[in-house]
Amino acid sequence: EDQVTQSPEALRLQEGESSSLNCSYTVSGLRGLFWYRQDPGKGPEFLFTLYSAGEEKEKERLKATLTKKESFLHITAPKPEDSATYLCAVRENTGFQKLVFGTGTRLLVSP
Amino acid sequence: EAGVTQFPSHSVIEKGQTVTLRCDPISGHDNLYWYRRVMGKEIKFLLHFVKESKQDESGMPNNRFLAERTGGTYSTLKVQPAELEDSGVYFCASNNRGDPSPEQYFGPGTRLTVT
Secondary structure (H helix, E strand, O other): EEEEEEEOOOOOOOOOOOOOEEEEEEEEEEEEEEEEEEEOOOOOOEEEEEEEOEEEEOOOOOEEEEOEEEEEEEOOOOOOHHHHEEEEEEEEOOOOOOOOOOOOOOEEEEO | OOOEEEEEEEEEEEOOOOOEEEOOOOOOOOOEEEEEEEEOOOEEEEEEEEEEEEEEOOOOOOEEEEEEEEEOEEEEEEEEEOOOOHEEEEEEEEOOOOOOOOOOOOOOOEEEEOO
């Protein structure tokens, strides 16, 4: 069965203090690893899709990377507005479209 | 372009009652998904429509849940009768089969509280 584990569960940073969030996954065949951001009371907002080991994608202060077993979301010089829950999800190579999510990392960036 | 919308945003019902949640996907999206997040747990897949057909309903917890998508536009998810463990946030998502990017676009969710 697919498994997605995210760590840490919660992370508190000072503004400007860079860090990384981890997403470890176990799937029989990966057909996409997705990062989403979720603000309180809202639905997940798409950030990145990664398909193969070695792939990297960037958006503003965020960079996502992928290996065969895990993905990292690097946050460089975060700002308070980056505070949110970051979700990782995988799609298995079965022909079905469902996403399997991790429990997320709650990030709080203090000014 | 309007995003995925869900109605109601919050519903409080008593155990044994019936509730119907509605999802309007992004216009033109063939794929519609339902997910649920119960307290403290991860978001879990419930089912997937392609137009009006159920492509994958492997995540539906039991026969108290009935999802429909008549006409291939909006979808409803009915819970009858509701139980305490059905409380949670129900998300709907959509995307288009023809798009090269497979990301799913999520609605704001319906928070269901069963008392």
